[in-house]
Amino acid sequence: MRPQDIIRKKRDREQLLPAEINFFIDGVTNGQIADYQISALLMAIYLNGMNEAEQQCLTEAMLQSGSIMDFSSIARPKADKHSTGGVGDKTSLVIAPLAAACGVCVPMISGRGLGHTGGTLDKLESIPGYRVDLSAREFQNVLEQVGYAMAGQTGELAPADKKMYALRDATATVEAIPLIVASIISKKGAAGLEAMVIDVKVGSGAFMREEERARALAQALVKTGNSCGIRTRAFLTDMNQPLGCAVGNSIEVKECIEILRGEIAPGARPVLDLSMELSAHMLVLSHVEDLLAEARQRLQRALDSGDALERFRQNIVAQGGDPSVCDDPSGVLPLVRESFKVESRRSGYITAVETTEIGNAIAALGGGRVRIDDTIDATVGFLSEIKIGDKVTAGQTLGVVFSRQESRAREAVSRIQAAYQVGEEPKGNLPTLIKEIVNE
Amino acid sequence: MRPQDIIRKKRDREQLLPAEINFFIDGVTNGQIADYQISALLMAIYLNGMNEAEQQCLTEAMLQSGSIMDFSSIARPKADKHSTGGVGDKTSLVIAPLAAACGVCVPMISGRGLGHTGGTLDKLESIPGYRVDLSAREFQNVLEQVGYAMAGQTGELAPADKKMYALRDATATVEAIPLIVASIISKKGAAGLEAMVIDVKVGSGAFMREEERARALAQALVKTGNSCGIRTRAFLTDMNQPLGCAVGNSIEVKECIEILRGEIAPGARPVLDLSMELSAHMLVLSHVEDLLAEARQRLQRALDSGDALERFRQNIVAQGGDPSVCDDPSGVLPLVRESFKVESRRSGYITAVETTEIGNAIAALGGGRVRIDDTIDATVGFLSEIKIGDKVTAGQTLGVVFSRQESRAREAVSRIQAAYQVGEEPKGNLPTLIKEIVNE
Numbered sequence: 052m053r054p055q056d057i058i059r060k061k062r063d064r065e066q067l068l069p070a071e072i073n074f075f076i077d078g079v080t081n082g083q084i085a086d087y088q089i090s091a092l093l094m095a096i097y098l099n100g101m102n103e104a105e106q107q108c109l110t111e112a113m114l115q116s117g118s119i120m121d122f123s124s125i126a127r128p129k130a131d132k133h134s135t136g137g138v139g140d141k142t143s144l145v146i147a148p149l150a151a152a153c154g155v156c157v158p159m160i161s162g163r164g165l166g167h168t169g170g171t172l173d174k175l176e177s178i179p180g181y182r183v184d185l186s187a188r189e190f191q192n193v194l195e196q197v198g199y200a201m202a203g204q205t206g207e208l209a210p211a212d213k214k215m216y217a218l219r220d221a222t223a224t225v226e227a228i229p230l231i232v233a234s235i236i237s238k239k240g241a242a243g244l245e246a247m248v249i250d251v252k253v254g255s256g257a258f259m260r261e262e263e264r265a266r267a268l269a270q271a272l273v274k275t276g277n278s279c280g281i282r283t284r285a286f287l288t289d290m291n292q293p294l295g296c297a298v299g300n301s302i303e304v305k306e307c308i309e310i311l312r313g314e315i316a317p318g319a320r321p322v323l324d325l326s327m328e329l330s331a332h333m334l335v336l337s338h339v340e341d342l343l344a345e346a347r348q349r350l351q352r353a354l355d356s357g358d359a360l361e362r363f364r365q366n367i368v369a370q371g372g373d374p375s376v377c378d379d380p381s382g383v384l385p386l387v388r389e390s391f392k393v394e395s396r397r398s399g400y401i402t403a404v405e406t407t408e409i410g411n412a413i414a415a416l417g418g419g420r421v422r423i424d425d426t427i428d429a430t431v432g433f434l435s436e437i438k439i440g441d442k443v444t445a446g447q448t449l450g451v452v453f454s455r456q457e458s459r460a461r462e463a464v465s466r467i468q469a470a471y472q473v474g475e476e477p478k479g480n481l482p483t484l485i486k487e488i489v490n491e
Numbered sequence: 492m493r494p495q496d497i498i499r500k501k502r503d504r505e506q507l508l509p510a511e512i513n514f515f516i517d518g519v520t521n522g523q524i525a526d527y528q529i530s531a532l533l534m535a536i537y538l539n540g541m542n543e544a545e546q547q548c549l550t551e552a553m554l555q556s557g558s559i560m561d562f563s564s565i566a567r568p569k570a571d572k573h574s575t576g577g578v579g580d581k582t583s584l585v586i587a588p589l590a591a592a593c594g595v596c597v598p599m600i601s602g603r604g605l606g607h608t609g610g611t612l613d614k615l616e617s618i619p620g621y622r623v624d625l626s627a628r629e630f631q632n633v634l635e636q637v638g639y640a641m642a643g644q645t646g647e648l649a650p651a652d653k654k655m656y657a658l659r660d661a662t663a664t665v666e667a668i669p670l671i672v673a674s675i676i677s678k679k680g681a682a683g684l685e686a687m688v689i690d691v692k693v694g695s696g697a698f699m700r701e702e703e704r705a706r707a708l709a710q711a712l713v714k715t716g717n718s719c720g721i722r723t724r725a726f727l728t729d730m731n732q733p734l735g736c737a738v739g740n741s742i743e744v745k746e747c748i749e750i751l752r753g754e755i756a757p758g759a760r761p762v763l764d765l766s767m768e769l770s771a772h773m774l775v776l777s778h779v780e781d782l783l784a785e786a787r788q789r790l791q792r793a794l795d796s797g798d799a800l801e802r803f804r805q806n807i808v809a810q811g812g813d814p815s816v817c818d819d820p821s822g823v824l825p826l827v828r829e830s831f832k833v834e835s836r837r838s839g840y841i842t843a844v845e846t847t848e849i850g851n852a853i854a855a856l857g858g859g860r861v862r863i864d865d866t867i868d869a870t871v872g873f874l875s876e877i878k879i880g881d882k883v884t885a886g887q888t889l890g891v892v893f894s895r896q897e898s899r900a901r902e903a904v905s906r907i908q909a910a911y912q913v914g915e916e917p918k919g920n921l922p923t924l925i926k927e928i929v930n931e
Contacts, residue, residue: 054661055660055661055662055663056663058534058662058663059663062534062537062538062663062664085526085661086525086526086527087526087527087529087530087658087661087662088530088661088662089527090527090528090530090531090534091530091531091533091534091662091663091664093531094498094502094530094531094534094535094538095534095538097502098502098534098535098538098539099538218527220495221494221495221525221527221528222495222498222527222528222531223495223496223498223499223502223531224502224531
């Protein structure tokens with residue numbers, strides 16, 4: 052078997068056989084297939100797609116390409132949430148402690164921010180001392196002690212995915228549904244999950260702007276996840292404006308801690324609502340509760356009682372961070388006072404937000420990565436005060452940019468200002484936070 | 492500008508701008524763009540194509556990526572012939588001396604065999620002492636002295652093509668028309684040509700099996716060649732059976748020398764006919780003759796007078812080979828006596844030949860390269876005695892395989908035997924050698 056013959060088949064829209072897919076993924080894993088051959092196949096898959104059988108086989112092969120975590124010593128059901136990425140999307144920090152407090156074991160393998168979206172690991176690292184580079188042993192210990200652990204993908208976990216993901220970013224093949232599905236499910240499967248909810252973002256701040264494509268992705272994720280033995284459900288949720296108010300690393304952590312403390316700003320409400328719903332489905336899929344209504348009540352009790360915040364605190368301690376951040380987030384997190392108002396250019400109603408542009412503006416300011424080796428400035432961010440449908444007057448503050456670098460901050464301000472569209476009339480219906488739940 | 496944004500545009504079927512194509516080819520040339528990004532773009536071009544403006548720009552950029560030969564010190568018109576490759580296709584060895592004898596300067600940059608097709612350089616190297624690795628200075632000297640010179644593409648000539656060609660072979664992106672056109676025309680342009688005829692092979696032994704695709708390639712070659720300032724004409728010629736009788740390195744050289752000596756076996760007649768027609772068009776495109784009829788007469792005189800053979804001899808001397816091969820090819824060339832008959836399995840008429848299979852059988856025997864670093868055995872080959880339309884009886888010899896390795900030779904015999912289809916009735920019309928001449 053030769054790599055180029057497999058590339059040729061996909062190029063010519065022929066179905067790849069399991070033996071061919073396995074040969075290719077083995078070659079990716081052991082380095083026998085050259086990067087330029089991998090990327091040619093990625094582009095052929097991007098343009099010609101994959102059918103269900105190929106999708107299933109690709110995912111399984113990537114899942115099996117490295118070690119698979121074994122948490123059989125932990126009796127609780129293993130479940131996780133995954134998001135396709137958005138701006139201000141911070142629900143992982145709320146869901147993990149909430150679900151853990153309700154009896155789910157959450158081995159969360161998260162990513163770094165790249166492009167306009169932030170990354171859970173970057174956000175967590177804004178807590179002084181917090182370590183995400185846990186060894187497999189440490190990860191398991193934290194999981195046993197706290198009920199959830201947060202770490203990055205190691206080279207041992209789905210190494211074929213790690214390799215292919217890096218190539219996809221450099222070859223404009225990120226957005227292909229078969230590749231997204233295989234990447235997500237292979238990592239989750241290797242993390243030993245039994246159940247999973249996937250938050251597929253759709254809108255101006257998501258990788259998928261069109262609902263139809265997002266739905267196709269959600270369906271493929273659910274189908275492939277279930278085929279790999281993970282009980283999977285997917286949400287289609289709105290990403291036409293930042294989720295909550297905070298966009299940036301420290302200020303997103305602060306928003307989450309406030310939510311866990313019960314100090315919920317009105318603009319942060321969607322973060323809690325979405326976290327609760329995703330968690331409720333996690334509980335049901337994990338068989339911790341049979342009914343969603345009961346799951347919701349149990350989650351509400353975990354929040355109100357402070358159990359979720361207590362899990363969050365325990366996790367910080369277990370992962371080396373400063374737990375006093377839970378009591379005084381503003382005093383402990385690296386935040387800056389220097390702020391720059393984003394003012395509305397005209398009076399009217401917010402009709403749309405170019406959310407990706409907000410993400411890019413904050414990334415350019417140092418809050419994210421333009422290149423994979425950029426370092427993150429945890430202090431910078433944008434705190435929005437306004438949502439789609441709100442009435443504004445010219446000069447009214449839409450939000451505030453935080454940064455110590457005035458000239459770059461002013462650039463971010465003008466990019467974000469331009470990202471808000473103001474019309475004379477409110478435009479149709481407001482976006483629905485949860486658009487659809489895909490079960491199969 | 493980022494490579495992945497250019498890849499993305501082609502992926503999304505948007506037209507690439509000249510600045511983008513130039514940026515990419517510059518990056519290919521200076522190594523700033525990674526191989527995996529080049530191959531992703533190659534696959535996107537393969538699947539999404541290029542329009543005329545992109546094709547023109549890509550070709551120019553590749554042409555300009557290295558040095559351009561300057562033969563302005565030579566007064567004669569510079570012209571060449573190029574073939575897209577076939578089995579037994581040896582016309583270069585006849586055309587170059589013929590055209591040179593008629594006043595054309597032929598700076599022929601040729602290739603090595605790969606896959607089922609042979610390469611002119613490999614064939615020439617079966618002449619003891621013959622060197623094809625000429626320096627630019629040596630190449631020019633031979634050209635001045637003899638009127639034609641034969642060498643391989645150096646790293647200085649269209650280096651972007653050299654890089655991309657190697658990647659195309661490994662990534663199943665060889666057969667894309669825009670890439671074939673850019674590769675051929677950029678090399679020919681860098682060789683300083685004024686005129687060129689291109690022999691586009693079509694049929695069971697060609698890269699293009701379908702006439703329609705071959706015609707599209709021919710038209711794109713003519714259009715792009717002319718746009719790059721090379722007066723270009725393309726032939727569509729038959730490759731549904733080996734051209735002439737000989738397939739292999741030494742035996743193909745022998746067939747060519749016999750043709751130049753006027754000792755033409757009936758089965759070798761098509762080699763001469765095609766060489767004469769291609770040369771006649773070269774002479775007209777070079778303005779050496781105004782009319783094809785006069786060009787043909789002039790070529791016939793060069794052949795009959797021995798002038799062409801004399802040029803061939805001078806070229807061998809100039810490139811370090813043993814010129815006595817012209818007088819006694821069988822005594823000088825590395826040939827073997829060991830031969831194995833390929834017999835017809837049944838009685839009837841030859842209706843079709845799977846010509847690629849013959850090429851592959853001889854390549855597997857050592858006559859060609861399965862991999863790019865294989866060494867060539869000049870002695871092996873296949874000498875056919877039968878053509879499509881011929882009547883055969885069961886057990887009749889279709890041709891002879893030469894090799895010293897009996898078991899491998901027997902394998903070649905059975906592959907070649909299976910490549911000949913014998914039907915009860917002759918099948919329709921015989922293939923026409925020259926199907927079409929494409930002028931624009």
